[in-house]
Each structure stands twice: as structure tokens, then as C-alpha cells.
Amino acid sequence: MEQQRPNRLTGFITLCALVFLFAPLVVVVLFSFHSTNALTPPFEGFSLRWYDEVLSDRTIREALLTSLKIASLTSLATLLCGTAAAYGITRTQARVRGLYASLFVIPIAMPALILGVALRSFYVDRGISLSTTTVVIAHTVFVIPLFYVVAQTALGRIEVAQLEAAADLGAPPWYRFRRVILPEVLPVLLAGAAMAFVISFDEFIVTFFVIGNDSTLPMVIFSRLRRVIDPSINAISSLLLFLNLTIWLIALLYSLRVQRRRRLDQLAQKEDVL
Amino acid sequence: MSTMLSVTNLTHRFGQTEVLTDVNLDVEEGEFLTFLGPSGCGKTTTLRAIAGFLTPSEGRVMLDGEDVTALPPYRRPVNMVFQQSTLFPHLDVGENIAFGLRVAKVPRAERHTRMLEALELVRLGGFERRRTTELSGGQRQRVNLARAIINRPKVLLLDEPLSALDLKIRLEMEVELRRLHRELGSTFVYVTHDQREALALSDRIAVFNHGEVVQCDTAEAIYREPESQFAASFVGDANVFEITVNSADDHAVTTDDGLRLPVTGHAGASGPHWLVVRPEDVRFEPAGGTLEAVIIDAAFRGSSLTYRAECASLRTTVKAEIPDDLEASPVDSIVTMTWSADRARLLVRD
Numbered sequence: 263m264e265q266q267r268p269n270r271l272t273g274f275i276t277l278c279a280l281v282f283l284f285a286p287l288v289v290v291v292l293f294s295f296h297s298t299n300a301l302t303p304p305f306e307g308f309s310l311r312w313y314d315e316v317l318s319d320r321t322i323r324e325a326l327l328t329s330l331k332i333a334s335l336t337s338l339a340t341l342l343c344g345t346a347a348a349y350g351i352t353r354t355q356a357r358v359r360g361l362y363a364s365l366f367v368i369p370i371a372m373p374a375l376i377l378g379v380a381l382r383s384f385y386v387d388r389g390i391s392l393s394t395t396t397v398v399i400a401h402t403v404f405v406i407p408l409f410y411v412v413a414q415t416a417l418g419r420i421e422v423a424q425l426e427a428a429a430d431l432g433a434p435p436w437y438r439f440r441r442v443i444l445p446e447v448l449p450v451l452l453a454g455a456a457m458a459f460v461i462s463f464d465e466f467i468v469t470f471f472v473i474g475n476d477s478t479l480p481m482v483i484f485s486r487l488r489r490v491i492d493p494s495i496n497a498i499s500s501l502l503l504f505l506n507l508t509i510w511l512i513a514l515l516y517s518l519r520v521q522r523r524r525r526l527d528q529l530a531q532k533e534d535v536l
Numbered sequence: 537m538s539t540m541l542s543v544t545n546l547t548h549r550f551g552q553t554e555v556l557t558d559v560n561l562d563v564e565e566g567e568f569l570t571f572l573g574p575s576g577c578g579k580t581t582t583l584r585a586i587a588g589f590l591t592p593s594e595g596r597v598m599l600d601g602e603d604v605t606a607l608p609p610y611r612r613p614v615n616m617v618f619q620q621s622t623l624f625p626h627l628d629v630g631e632n633i634a635f636g637l638r639v640a641k642v643p644r645a646e647r648h649t650r651m652l653e654a655l656e657l658v659r660l661g662g663f664e665r666r667r668t669t670e671l672s673g674g675q676r677q678r679v680n681l682a683r684a685i686i687n688r689p690k691v692l693l694l695d696e697p698l699s700a701l702d703l704k705i706r707l708e709m710e711v712e713l714r715r716l717h718r719e720l721g722s723t724f725v726y727v728t729h730d731q732r733e734a735l736a737l738s739d740r741i742a743v744f745n746h747g748e749v750v751q752c753d754t755a756e757a758i759y760r761e762p763e764s765q766f767a768a769s770f771v772g773d774a775n776v777f778e779i780t781v782n783s784a785d786d787h788a789v790t791t792d793d794g795l796r797l798p799v800t801g802h803a804g805a806s807g808p809h810w811l812v813v814r815p816e817d818v819r820f821e822p823a824g825g826t827l828e829a830v831i832i833d834a835a836f837r838g839s840s841l842t843y844r845a846e847c848a849s850l851r852t853t854v855k856a857e858i859p860d861d862l863e864a865s866p867v868d869s870i871v872t873m874t875w876s877a878d879r880a881r882l883l884v885r886d
Contacts, residue, residue, distance in 0.1 A: 421622070423618055423620060423622045424622045424624065426589060426609070426616075426618070426622070427616070427618060427622035428624075428635070429588075429589075429608070429609040429610045430587060430588075430589075430609050430610070430614075430615055430616045430684075431610075431615065431635050431636035431639060431683065431684075431687065432610045432636050432639040432640055432687070433610055433635075433639045434608075434610050437639060442624055445626040446625070446626060526669075
């Protein structure tokens, strides 16, 4: 491909775009270390007081734990249900496979607001009391379509002949799943579960409708923002950012490693043909 | 010798389409039987019914005296080598080969010894720690073979295992398969559409067509005494003449056009028939007889010459393979064809 030499104008536009994207993040993180309670420049000195305040605040600590609990359970439920769904659909007859698959994928188009309202009226109508459990259910419903797409792609790559070979060598269905399918798709499934964790951890709208007396971290941030504005919000945001980035980074590195191995395998196969 | 595998009255339908019709086969212990036929003839379906990948609509599969028709593949003491390599990418060569033993919970030490033995048997000693992607196509198929035979299956099933390989490697692998069969002494059932492969490998050949076994016999018997026009033309090269017999004696038949064609032992035959003559049985004599033909093509094949000759009286093109040491007949020359009466075969045409 022909590479264009950067000129001044495109360089400037690129710079503007990057500043626009990252400046708020930098400001948020920077002012979380501010020694005074001002949120805007000038910056008057470093301090960890807001982190101290945030981490010693009981409401925030509880909300963090609630969020972690919900995200972990959501991630686990998504992993189990999503994998089962995707695996089941790859094993069904070709004629109905497309129909089932689209039923699982279509909810991606559903706005969080509608899902929140719908689930809340369902819970209330059925007399199910709102709690973190209802949030986990709601979050799982919310992220499963995304996870399903990821899992389906990975599972679809496994050749039927390979599973037949495993059966022929004496492996019953569960053994085939554990020793032939899972080693192939586990990296992708774990990356999908990490995605589910991060989405659930950040989620606000659906949570808002279906949570009971507990509060998740995004909800605490929101309610605090309405009362006071001081760098403690920045400290919470920075912590969230750090946590999200870490999970994404782990998932990314992991999938890169898997992709690299797959590419090497393909290369080896190509050489073999030549 | 006892019967190791027996397929009785096997019929299978996919929806409305009947793909197998009343297939009956017996395979002796230690035998190399080949299912031969064009694509869609039911040979692979039969093999899959034996392996357990499909439950036949009707009929039974008996393995060493036991009815296995209803058993899933993982409960049948047979193993299969597939057309394309089916090695597990996350396992190395040794782990792939030992897969079946691991499923069967064979102790680690025995697993290892048997894995090394199997590797030696397919002449890949020292390859146990290789990744499967480092292997060539031929080596991969050897690993697939080793992975199947390590389980000491009662019957080894081979579904066109060589068809994805280059000709040169295919010929090498044929030699290897014959050697393996001799050394193991176990029962092999082989599927192929390549009649040359079938003739080269098998003790017996079951010729399939349209979901039926049209003939099951030794390679030589099928080649020399085909029982149908299909078997004659599918196995080996053949001239199949469509004739109507007017009268016949013990040495020849006379067609309704008055042609006298040599064939032994059909005195009293009449009506529509096929006459089968192998190209290597055709001889050329100087022009002047009833079966005059014009040479339209001649190709040198090393030890022989292959001719195509237009025969006006039979209204067809005849293939002939003449040994190289005889005088060559140039294109456009006119010859008279003949063949030994006992080499020709007369089949009733319905």
C-alpha cells in the first residue's frame, strides 16, 4: 500500500483529535492527586488525600465490593450460559441454526433503557424483590448477546471431523468437550468473560432500574456528583479506569498471544504446501 | 479364519432418498477389504455405519459376533482414519497418538511405550514431541494411522486416507499400508474411488454402485470375471461392446449384424448382451478380417503402446494395449482386431 507522508494539516488534526480524546482523562487522573479541593487548573501540589478519603469511605468501599461481586457473578453466568448456548447451537441441525443464532444476537440492538424498564416491571409483577441477584440476572441478559457472538465464532471454527475422530477414539461427549473443544476455545471464552466483567462493572442504566437497596460504584459516583464536586470523584474514576485498563490489557495480551500462535501454525502449514 | 465384521441387510435413507439398499458384507479376520465405487455410491455411508457415526434405517452391523448397530462410535472397538487429517492442534504428535489410550485410562508408562511403538510402526521414530503443524501431509496421515492402530482396533477403517496426498507420496503410502497390514495382521476396511488403489491394496473388493454392492470378490476375479457392465468398466480399463446376440456356439457369438466375436462357453446365448474385452487382451492382425479398425491414436506408455481404434462394424472406439516389442501400427493404418475367446466376457444386458 502507498504510504502518505504526513503534512502539517493532517498532523494538526490528528493532534487535536488525540487531545480531545485523552485530555479529559489526563485532567481527571491528574486532579485526583490534587492537594486542594479545586477541580480546575492551576494545579497546586500533589497529595494522596482524596485516595485516602475514598478508600476509607464506607459507602464507597461497600459499593466497590457490590460492583465487584455483581461483575464477577455476571461474568461467570455469562461464561456458562453463553458457552452452553453457543455450543448447543453449533451442534443443532443446519436448518434451524440460523434462527436460533439470530434469536441470541438480536437483543444487541435493544437499548439498555428498555431492558431496564422491562426487567423491572417483570420483577415487580412477579413479586421478586430487587437485589444484587436481580442485577446479576439483568446484566447477564444484557451482555450475553455480545458474548454469544464471540463464543460462536470460536466454536464454529472447530471441525466436525475432529470431533468425530475423538468419538472414534473412544471419547464420550463430555470428554470431547473438555479435552478437544475447550482447549481450542478457552482463550477466546475467557476474553469474552473479561469483556462481560468490564461491561457489568461500568453499567449504570440497567442497574439503576433493577437494584434494590444496594449501590454499585457507578451509582455512588453519580449520587456524589449531584451533592459535592471535589477530587474524590476523580480518585474513584482513576481507580475504575485503572481496573478496566488492567482487565482489558490482560485480555488483549492473552488474545494476541493466541493469535500469534495461530498465525505461526498457519505459516507452518503454508510452508508445508510450498 | 472367522468372520470379524458382518453387515447384514443394511439400508439407509436420508429423508426420502435411499442411499443404501440391502448391503450385505462379511469381512474375515485379518482381511483387507476395499469398498470401491464412484462418489455417492454409498461406500462411505456404509463405512460410517460401521464406525457408528450413523444409525442405519434398517439392518445390522456385527463386530466379532457382537451386535454393535445401536452403539455410539466411542463404544465400538473400531478406529478410523479420515480423508483429511484430524489431528488435534493443541496436542503434540505423541499426545495425539496416545489420545485413545488416555481416554481408556491406560497407565502412563504403558501409554508411552505403546506410543513409541506406534510411531516406529509408521516410521516416524523421534517425532513424538513435534507439533502437528510441523509435519508434511504424508507425515500427518502417518500420525493419523498411528493414532488409530495404537488402540488395537478389531477393524481399522480407512476413509480415502490417501486422496488428499500427492501422487508420489500416495504410492509410498500404499506400500506402507500393505506393510502395516502384513505386520499387524489385523482387519482393514478401506474406502476409495480409485480402482488402481483398490487393485493394488486389497484382498477383496466390494464394488458399490447406486447404494448397492454389485460385486464382492478378489481383485483378480473382479478384473477377470466382472459380473456387471458397471464392475467391468469401473475396475480397470475395459472395452464394453453393446451387442445383440443372434446365435452362439462354445467359441463365439454371432451378432444380429453377422459379426462373429470370440468368447468361450456361451453356447445357446441370445438377445441383448455386453461383451467385455480388456485392452491388454486385444491383438492386432493384418487387415482383411471382419473386425477391421482404423488406428486414430497411439500413445507410448513405456512397456506398451496404447491405441484407440475406430471399429466401423462395432460402431465404437476400441482401446488396445499392445506390448512394445511388437511392431507398432501407425495412426491411420488399418488393422484387424481379435482376442482370445477365453479372455472375453459376455454379460446379459437388460
